[in-house]
Amino acid sequence: MEFGLSSPIVMEILSHKAGLYSELIFIAFAYALMFIFIYVYSKKFEPSERSFVWWLSFSAFTLHVIFILYYSIAMPIRNNLGGGDAFGYILQSYYMVQKWQGNMISTPKIAETNMLYYYWVASIYYTFGLVIYAPAYTNALIATITTIILARYYKDFIAWRAVQYFMFIFSFYPSLFLFNSVIRKDTILIFLTAIIFVNINPLLKRFSISSLIKAVASSVLLYMLRFYQLYILLISVAAGTFLLFREQNRLNKGINIAAGVIALIAFIYTIQHSKFQLDVETFSLWRHYLASGGSSVERIEYHSWLDIILYLPKGLLYFFLAPFYPHNFASLLSFLEKPLWLGIIYFGYKGIRFLLKYYPQETWIFTTFILALTLLYSMIEGNIGTMYRKKIQIYPYLFMFASVGILEHIATIRKIPELYILAPQRRMQWATEEDFR
Numbered sequence: 232m233e234f235g236l237s238s239p240i241v242m243e244i245l246s247h248k249a250g251l252y253s254e255l256i257f258i259a260f261a262y263a264l265m266f267i268f269i270y271v272y273s274k275k276f277e278p279s280e281r282s283f284v285w286w287l288s289f290s291a292f293t294l295h296v297i298f299i300l301y302y303s304i305a306m307p308i309r310n311n312l313g314g315g316d317a318f319g320y321i322l323q324s325y326y327m328v329q330k331w332q333g334n335m336i337s338t339p340k341i342a343e344t345n346m347l348y349y350y351w352v353a354s355i356y357y358t359f360g361l362v363i364y365a366p367a368y369t370n371a372l373i374a375t376i377t378t379i380i381l382a383r384y385y386k387d388f389i390a391w392r393a394v395q396y397f398m399f400i401f402s403f404y405p406s407l408f409l410f411n412s413v414i415r416k417d418t419i420l421i422f423l424t425a426i427i428f429v430n431i432n433p434l435l436k437r438f439s440i441s442s443l444i445k446a447v448a449s450s451v452l453l454y455m456l457r458f459y460q461l462y463i464l465l466i467s468v469a470a471g472t473f474l475l476f477r478e479q480n481r482l483n484k485g486i487n488i489a490a491g492v493i494a495l496i497a498f499i500y501t502i503q504h505s506k507f508q509l510d511v512e513t514f515s516l517w518r519h520y521l522a523s524g525g526s527s528v529e530r531i532e533y534h535s536w537l538d539i540i541l542y543l544p545k546g547l548l549y550f551f552l553a554p555f556y557p558h559n560f561a562s563l564l565s566f567l568e569k570p571l572w573l574g575i576i577y578f579g580y581k582g583i584r585f586l587l588k589y590y591p592q593e594t595w596i597f598t599t600f601i602l603a604l605t606l607l608y609s610m611i612e613g614n615i616g617t618m619y620r621k622k623i624q625i626y627p628y629l630f631m632f633a634s635v636g637i638l639e640h641i642a643t644i645r646k647i648p649e650l651y652i653l654a655p656q657r658r659m660q661w662a663t664e665e666d667f668r
Contacts, residue, residue, distance in 0.1 A: 248361050248363055249359075249360040249362045249363075253359070253360055254303075254362050254364070257359055257368060258296055258300075260359075261292075261296075261369065264372060265288065265372055269285060269288055269379065272379055272380070272383065273285065275383050276383065277391075283398075284379060284382070284398075287399065287402060288375050288378070288379060290402075291402040291403065292371055292372065292375045294408075295368075295375075295408070295412050296368065296371065299367045299368060303364045317413055317414040317415060320348065320349065320352050320414050320415075320416075323349050323353075324349060324352040324353035324355075324356050325356065325361065327353035328353050328356045328361070331353070331357055346455065347416075347419075348416035348419065351416075352366045352414065364414070366414045367413055367414050370412065370414070370419070373411075373419060373422050374421075377418075377422045377425050377627070378398055378401050378402055380425060381397070381401070381627055382394050382398050384428075385397060387657075388586075388589075388590055388593065388653070388654055388657065389586075389631075389652060389653060390651060390653060390654060390655075392638055393634045393638040393652060394634070396634035397630055397631050397634040400575075400630045400633065400634065401626065401627065401630050404568070405564045405565075405568045406565045406623065407623050410620055410623055415620070416457070417620060417623060419456060420453070420457055420460065420624060421626075421627055423449045423452050424453065424464060424627070425627055426445060426446075426449040427446050427449045427450055427464060428464075428600075430442040430445045432592075432593055434446065435468075435472060450464075459607075460624070463600065463603045463607065466603060467596050467599040467600035467603060470599040471592050471593070471595035471599055472592070511533050511534070511535060511536060511538075511539065514610055518532075518533065518611045518613045531613075543609055546608075546609030546610055546612070547605070547609045549609070549612070550608055550609045550612070550618060551576070554566055554619060565619045575629060575630065575633045576629075576633075577636070578632075578633040578637050578640065579633040580636065581632075581635075582632030582634065582637075582639065583632050583636075585635055585652065586635060597631075600625070601625045604621075608621055608622070635652060639652055
């Protein structure tokens, strides 16, 4: 099917497109939702911290809105910053809405897996009309909410200054800012993963019905959005749990055994009831599929696990350092932020080393998740264009580690006791007599 700017389907979508007035109404609605959420959720912060949460959230979301408004006016929908995938979501969702409204008998078939985002975009169009970039504004709102939720969670472990560093980096990191401003599912993917982690980690220490419900509901949605991400998350939780099993008391051991059994059953069940198989043929097929496009790295086939292992160093190099030259706007951002990215990796490593001393279980869980995604994408990703986009899935946790690493570096220079890097309520837990001298 022809999808040029003057093609029939593009002209049909443009003929049904809502006007600027409807877009402004949707933006106002998104602002209202943001203010309501911050007003309610900011009560979980200290009064002295709330002004920063308000300022940063409002600033970040407003910059998103200005950016989306600009490219929605300056760029045609077929060649928007989200690329072909974004137009695919627009097109498929338009068909789905037409069917729901009784204007079409059938729609093109969507993928049997990872189909949640199609329904999400279609639901927005069905509710608010064909405001083309409404899903992009929604992503910006969800990114802002994710920042606040993670900041509140991290505040229980690390000093407020480190949390501020995290919020600033996570909100304004160039390529992440871009991907949170386009019609892509990565923003919701990060949001659901964060919700699961925020609720699962406390569950490993104390049972809570509300945390369990939120973790399970988010897991179901995550499976519908990108199924293999749930597998990696379950593996990460299991790894962090059992690595420190001997150090736990009886109650925590019981909770962790139950969590491990549930995670194992869920993992086995989903593997058996999906087309995903952990074998060389599947990895080779994925790499061949993902290597298609103009920014493919190199087309290779895996014939054995040895082939995968031998290619892994080169895959890691591409994952961490690609793109090596800019070929579009997104890759230009990623290329220009390379020095910042290398700094994030360095301080992230320092943060992991520091937090392993004080919060080994949580640190192992997040570190395992980062390593698992890094290894997976290094093995199967053959396209630079999708590689640096999928890399943002480790940002919420790597940026937290980097924020701690930065604060530790500053504390070392100023000769401040390292306990001040921890949250105030945690310092007494680790304080010694020497700290009071």
